[in-house]
Amino acid sequence: MAEQIVCFVIDKLIQLLITTEANLSRDVRKEVGFIKDELDSIRSFLKDADVKAAADGERTNDSVKTWVNQVREAAFYIEDVIDEYLLRITRHHQDRGFVRFYNKIIWLAKRMRSRYGIVLKVDSMKELVREIKARSERYEFSSIDQQGQDNGEKTLPWHDPRVASLFIEEAEVVGIESARAKLTNLLVGGAPRREVISVVGMGGLGKTTLAKKVYDSQTVMDHFDCYAWIPVSQTYRVEDLLRKVIKMFYNSSKENFPEGIDTMDEESLIRKSREYLQQKRYVVVFDDVWKVDFWGAIEHALPDNKGGRIMITTRIQDVADFCKKSCFVHVHHLQPLSPTNAWKLFCRKAFQFELEGNCPPELEDMSREIIKKCEGLPLAIVCIGGLLSTKVKGVNEWQKLYNSLSSELQSNPHLTSLTRILSLSYHHLPYYLKSCVLYFGIFPEDYSINCVRLIRLWIAEGFVKLKKGKTLEEVGEEYLTELIHRSLVQVSKVYRDGKARECRVHDLFYEVLLKMCADSCFCHVLSKDQSAFKPTTRRLSMAISPSDALGSITQTHIRSVFTFNQKEWPESFLNSWSGNCKLLKVLDLMDAPINQLPKYVGDLYLLTYLSLRNTKVELLPDSIGNLQNLETLDLKQSLVYQIPAKINKLVKLRHLLAYYRNYNMDFCMNRERGVKMHEGVGCLQDLQKLYYVEANHGGIKLIKELGKLRQLRKLGLKKLKREDGKALCACIEKMNHLESLDLSAISEDEILDLQSISTPPEFIRSLWLKGRLEQLPSWISNLQQLVRLVIYWSGLRDSPLKALQNLPNMLELRFGQMGYDGRQLHFEEGGFQKLRILVLKDMEALNSLIIDKGVMPLLQEFHIGPSPQLKEVTSGIHHLHNLRHLLFYGMPKEFARQMDPNNGPHYWIVKHIRHVRFVYNFGPGNGKAESHSLYDSDFSFWWNA
Template structure:
């Protein structure tokens, strides 16, 4: 109502209301349209629901009828067309109107609206093309007139409204409002479910499926009104919601509205949407995972100057814009505003229904029907399914399966040798997978996507990996693989290679592993003796060794031998970095590589000669940097002109000191830079990174004498949006950081994590004019009053997060006082330190 009543002086204010189907966009707009507050403001009104396919003449004809029939405040604009004709037109007029062409109708609209204020509602606008066709054929409006558009697509809404503040995103109901609406509908009155304690659990399950969608809450609540209010009845609805949506006429409205969204998709987006039914309910699907899977499946093709990945990313963005899937952001430090997505529960039920109809996706899970399915393209198995190998083979023709996705616990027969046409094998975050389960991996010659991400019991990849000549994505991040087989260099079509071990605690080097291994042979034995005896134990007592290395799966003798002889013991003997993976010689042949990391450079400089030849690389992450390979590394960075993301890491006290000074021409398009290791001062080439969006400093130990210079350089980077100053990024007895006015003009997110040695952080007036989120985490370091000052000058700040351990009450009160003095007081939020899993995930985002 405020948007409608606002006299902005704009030529023609267009208000766009958008959101997914079932949110109540039309209901909201009509409620405002009929409001008494608008009485007398508009001389003419019309509300037209746009049909598909759109016919301009039909639209204009309906518009003429309503405008000519309505005067402000006298009649409802929602009367049927036939009723309007009978009430306001004679038979001859109806005939003449039916015979009018588009040009005549346009002139008639202009005649009716001449020098009159009007309110026009265009309900369910489906495309920019339709809008352009409508607005092009309407007369010039008075600036006191209004057009209101409802649409399911964000890009349509933003196209219609020239001012972004006139774009109104309608959101789902919050939990309390959803519960109130549901109980009122079920019990015909405002009721408290506490009066029906036996129904609370099932009610929560229903509300979760509805996920704040008013249409679903009202429809399901209305259906339950006339049903017995028993746990059994509500549980039955929860369990068979998909079938109920299909068969129950009382729930037809939900299916009809949501299917309308699906039916309006172009063909290529229908396939992409149905593909999402592979993933379980409430599953957060990362942008990375989905786009790379779609490209492997052939869902996107290269178009002119756009790569297949860019096209697939466009499809995902389009599904979000069309409100088919819901965007989310798992990390606030991601360069992308959206780095993951999920599907509304009821929209997911529509997807499951359609994908089952088309034999596209078959999901094996607890309670799954054993009806024969025959040919399916995509098989998803939940680890809680209790069937056996023969049951799978009786239900699914495994020779036709193109993708296999497993969630939870892996059982060896899930990966069948019969899956000869397999393109995608996704085992991300599964449990129970050990090395010998992958021995047959080289037989899946058509495989394009292989993910073992988060499978901590994988220590070694077989030599047969080289048989996968079609492979585009190999993701072994957060496994224990530290060395790749020589055959890795044969994967000439590989585009994305992501690695890095599960051992990510920065402060726990080798002592823990030494302690675990020493359990077998005693703490006083030297390493060679340890090696010999450990090998003996491998041969004689694999189960004993298994308990020491803590494997979740069921390894055989060969698996345990691999862990010790090719992984743990060599690591102890060489004391090399445990956070990267060694790659074999010859990777210069992998010309298609766009993403590579985390690669360990500690074994020599030759690998850098290979990396230098990979000129299509856009993301690179390396560790094991030292003075011996520094010159070669700088030459490689200079040569990789397409780099957009770079992570450089060094272990030990010396770290990166002196290693980065020889970079002469850094990649012009570099957007993300992460430096882990001592540098003392910023390399001079950083000031040339005019396209840098994100910078992370960790253990860089920039000296207090260089602090002001560092902030001056970084503050001038025009596109720097995210700045993370993590543990020991600055170094000294008393480091004082002052952010001056005019600096960091584009910064929106800033993090201080364990600012050891930093005595004060001050923000001057005019500093960071766009900063929206400030995250401060001292963990267990004492933070005192006055450590943070000037928070009231951060005029765009929306949220201040205080993470970590226990803080003095005076310190917290001081922060809250400063924030309260801010012209737009931001939200103050206390939270616990991030879990190791979250830290690990964020550390991996460069790859």
């Protein structure tokens, strides 16, 4: 856990040398370079110490623990020195008392060397790292890199609970019947070719158990001529693996091993394996594979013959994907146990020797809470159930265990194996991902985090490293994808195109992360039980009232502050931070009950992330212009309307998110409000997201300024006028990276003039147009990347369907209150081949809707209404074979009667739809909504009275 801290500080030292070369003397720069080099060499020792600590757990040598802690504290000290130095540079750079920046730098460099003692601090840093390195040599720590022992010969000194998965009795296995049947069919069926079956899932999910039960089945044994089961784990030698495979193949056929196999090199082993398997049907299981390129190391030893099968169990999706380069691959994502099977397994373990395996009624509620915590993870259910089988069967005793589960996971011998299994994935991560995973410990339990927000926070913390040709946001998205593919992070919500929208971690892994966060000083969660924290703690997550936390927040080293579930907020609380959190980089006050931001916020010169989302703050102080390191300013759902002119000084700003949506209003043009911005916004040339800005305040001058923002990925403009059209079109054409565009006219009757765009940005994926369009702009039909199109209040004279139906990536199409004069919409054959969602809202004149066969073959959701003239059931709806969700809103009673399951002539058309909802109004201010499954016996309809 300490390696990533040292790596982070090394990166900061490099950045210090690059960005402050003019401020540091040659001697000081030389010393800083020496510190960086020494830390780099210490890192290899530290990596080995981290491995030892992970492997040995509580038995780790005290000297190793002490040394790791000292390295961590030294890294924190160096980070503090660097940040304090940068703080003073930034502060004096903004001091208007100096006429020329050059004179300020010269003055500051002299002052820093004398008054602030930068030379002395650098000398102190140098001596500190020297002592640490000497101490590691005295302790005789060895380095994996220096000794070259990363060759698979290292064995874990603790009992590996994964071994037990190989010997689970049939009666103890629960909930794998379907998966076992599927995998068995994949092994013994299919084409006569080599195929790979990958079983992917997080640690403890039962991959090894499932694979072993399939492998041991008589069906599999009878089908293949030879077979092998090979545990792989995190480190291995290819020669040893191949040797084991060959020996097991020979052994399964009851043949003698070939002579000299123990001395063969890799090439000879591959030849021997291919020779032996040439005319044989074989199956081999590689259990617990971690290295992505594993398949590349062994594929040539397993020939593509008359039906070879290779099964791989792994926590890492990329391991499975790598095999696709040369083999047909089936990927089976193992799912958690269902609640029913989880309950069955828990009772089987907790009451295995008493009560005939049944849970007593008084323990049922508590037992289900414990099972809920396990989230269907079989290993967790078995371990915790086994522990509870040793306890008194009383509610108080079980409640105590539930309340102390976090500490029990670290110390109770029944549970430490579970903790280690869950931790293995973390310890296998590269250093740059470890901090990203620890970040989940900041948020409350069961918290589903918006992925975009999470990536912005990673960037603000400095965790994301720039790659050539990619933005930081794109690199951060790669980091998150890798964590998801490693089965460490779970996707809890997705966008329409399948991309992750929200994510979380498993509840028990969250408990493990909390311990890691506290031990490494990464973060401390302030609660009533844990208000005190280590002096070097870097981040605070406040889960208690600010008044209770006030005495704790007096540390200048804190870098990030988060608040959650706050019910009250003393006005003096934020003011009390002045001077105590001067090195703050992240201030996330989302959902906090505050109504103003103190003026001193402008003194937080190093702040990179500020969120006032969903607060009652109305005004931003002018001092916000001092935050020249600010990258994200999140004002969503706050009451801020006027953006100070000084925000134009924030040249590093990447995301300005500001709008207020009134959820108490019906959908209309004024439901959302943007913000008012001053001219000069064009100097914010790093901006990637800007929405929503009200264009009527700055008019054409403001729009022309926006044309300078060439890095924009998302732009939202409100209150546009017809006369803005040409300037707006010229502005949009310059935004080559634009992916999302949201444009709203100043009123429902105002024209959106977008006709003069000739070369729209080619990467637009989402387009929202709200205002009158006399005709659909022709350029829209050229947006090959367009995924979502939303058009409201358009007033189109002609049907837009022909112009849109061949867009290759369209997944979502919404038309609302169009004022469309035509009475018919015809979805013609062959169109909208990828469309998943179709919404037709407020089509007042529509009386005919035709859907040809072969159109919208993948449509899953269809919403329509109110359409008072549409009295006939949509012609061709029976062609939509993938339709699963159907919503009718405010349809006439003649339409509803045709769908009545009792005597409606068209009820059979939608009998395959999973969920249908009918919403019918009963007059002004009165309505009733009913939601039914078509399989409900009491299915009923409501229509306009």
